[in-house]
Amino acid sequence: MKTEEVTQHIVKWLKDYATNAKVNGFVIGVSGGIDSAVTSTLCAMTGMKVLCIEMPIHQAQSHVTRAQEHIAQLIQRFDNVTDTRVDLTPVFEEFKTEVSLEGKQVTVDMALANTRARLRMTTLYYHAGLLGLLVAGTGNKVEDFGVGFYTKYGDGGVDLSPIADLMKSEVYKIGKLVQVPESIMNAAPSDGLFGDTRSDEDQIGANYDELEWAMQMHADGKKVDDFTGREKQVFQIFKRYNTANKHKMIPIPVCEIPNTLR
Numbered sequence: 001m002k003t004e005e006v007t008q009h010i011v012k013w014l015k016d017y018a019t020n021a022k023v024n025g026f027v028i029g030v031s032g033g034i035d036s037a038v039t040s041t042l043c044a045m046t047g048m049k050v051l052c053i054e055m056p057i058h059q060a061q062s063h064v065t066r067a068q069e070h071i072a073q074l075i076q077r078f079d080n081v082t083d084t085r086v087d088l089t090p091v092f093e094e095f096k097t098e099v100s101l102e103g104k105q106v107t108v109d110m111a112l113a114n115t116r117a118r119l120r121m122t123t124l125y126y127h128a129g130l131l132g133l134l135v136a137g138t139g140n141k142v143e144d145f146g147v148g149f150y151t152k153y154g155d156g157g158v159d160l161s162p163i164a165d166l167m168k169s170e171v172y173k174i175g176k177l178v179q180v181p182e183s184i185m186n187a188a189p190s191d192g193l194f195g196d197t198r199s200d201e202d203q204i205g206a207n208y209d210e211l212e213w214a215m216q217m218h219a220d221g222k223k224v225d226d227f228t229g230r231e232k233q234v235f236q237i238f239k240r241y242n243t244a245n246k247h248k249m250i251p252i253p254v255c256e257i258p259n260t261l262r
Contacts, residue, residue, distance in 0.1 A: 001170050001173060003170075003173045003174060003177050004177060006166075006170075006174065007042070007045075007174050007177055007178065010042050010162050010163070010174075011042055011045045011046055013162065014026070014042060014043060014046050014048075014136075014160070014162055015046040015047070015048060017134075017160055018046070018048055018134055021134065023132050023133060023134050024048065024049045024131065024132045024133055025043070025046070025048035025049030025050055025051075025080070025133050025134070026043040026046075026048065026049070026050050026051070026133055026134050026135075026136045027050075027051045027053060027124050027127050027128045027131070027133040027134070027135055027136070028040045028043060028050065028051070028052055028053070028124075028135070028136045028138065029052075029053050029054075029055055029120050029123075029124055029138070029155075030052045030053065030054055030067045030070060030071055030083075031063060031067055031138075031192050032062070032063040032064065032065070032066030032067035032070065032184065032187070032192070033063075033066075033138075033184065033187070033189060033190065033192070034168075034171055034172060034175055034180065034184055034185065034187070034189065035138040035139065035140055035143075035163065035171060035189075036067075036138045037070050037175060037180045037181070037184045038163060038171050038174050038175045038178065038180060039136055039137070039138045039162055039163055040052055040070070040074060040081075040136075041074065041175075041178045041179075041180060042162055042163075042174075042178065043136055043162070044074055044077070044078040044080060044081050045078075045178070047080055048080060049080055049082075049131070049133065050074075050078070050080055050081045050082070051081075051082055051083065051084065051127060051131065051133060052071050052074065052081060052082070052083040052084075053083070053084055053085070053086060053123065053124060053127060054067050054068065054071065054083065054084075054085045054086070055085075055086050055087075055088050055119075055120045055123055056085075056087055056088065056089060057088045057089050057092045057116045057119070057120075057195070058089055058092070058195035059192060059195065060192065060195065060196055060197045062187070062197060063190070063192050063197075065183075066181070066183050066184050066187060069181050069183060069184075070180070070181055070184060071083045073179075073181055077179075084127070086123050088116075088119050088120065088123065091119060092112075092115070092116060092119060095115060095119070096112070109194065113151075113191075113193035113194055114151045114152075114154055114193070116154075116193050117150075117151035117154025117155050117193060118151065118153055118154045118157075120154065120155070121135075121153065121154050121155065121157040125157075128159070134159040134160055135157075135158045135159045135160075136158065136159070136160060136161075136162060137155070137156075137158030137159075137160065137161040137162070137164065138155065138163065139155065139156065139158075139161055139163070139164050140163050140164065140166055140167065140168050140170075140171050141163075141164055141165055141166055141167050141168075141215075142167060142168050142208055142211050142212055142215060143168075144156075144161065144164045144249070145164070145249055146211060146212075146214075146215040146218075146238065146241075146242060147204065147211060147238060147241035147242060147245065148241060148242065148244070148245025148246070148248040148249055149191070149200065149203075149204065149241065149245075150191075150248070151193075152247075152248050155191075156248060167208075167212050167215075168189070168208035168209075168211075168212065169208070169209065169212060172185065188200075188201065189201070189208065191203070204237065204241065205233075205237050206233075206234045206237045206238070210234045211234070211237075211238055213231075213234070214234050214235050214237070214238035214239075215238065217235060218235075218238060218239070218242065222235070224236055224239065
């Protein structure tokens with residue numbers, strides 16, 4: 001990948017899109033992870049207004065520290081960047097008092113994790129509407145179009161996706177170029193939706209290098225029986241997530257009414 005050229009291409013694309021949409025700039029949730037760090041930096045490089053929002057919900061302290069370090073660095077480097085912090089923990093806890101928490105614990109935990117992401121989406125769109133900004137998505141290609149590792153109408157609810165055509169490894173290359181803090185570059189990727197430090201690999205069962213490989217094999221038309229050992233295991237993991245999360249990657253199904261019934 002021509003990292004510098006790709007970086008400039010994304011920055012120009014962001015600026016052109018916002019200009020054509022007649023908006024002032026971008027709002028983005030900063031989590032302390034590589035994807036939001038790269039995306040927020042690319043947005044800042046447009047010279048347009050960028051609002052970084054930290055939205056903790058029982059967040060692991062390491063995630064909070066990295067997010068704050070990154071935001072501080074951006075504000076120091078770019079005079080078009082501002083920030084705010086919205087503590088959503090009380091909102092989340094109040095929500096839990098109004099809904100049933102009965103059922104299998106793993107199912108309840110996942111539903112609550114997705115609720116965190118949707119509360120954050122609502123917060124981003126509130127500020128976007130208030131200030132005339134676009135919500136910038138932070139999903140990469142593996143998450144958005146490979147394994148569907150995001151929350152529908154949560155972190156998947158955005159106005160535009162500047163890094164969604166980049167593999168995770170390519171995101172890291174841009175991160176190095178645009179000077180993302182080393183603490184973020186070296187941290188294990190995590191969605192931060194469970195209030196602990198569990199990584200994406202802990203949840204998925206494969207790391208992003210493995211998932212990139214599996215995504216390419218899938219695109220090449222390979223089958224599970226084409227592999228053995230760890231490769232077969234990884235490919236099965238990819239296929240399972242890709243199949244189960246297909247509903248996130250395709251347009252919402254519309255029941256079309258035949259002309260004969262109109």
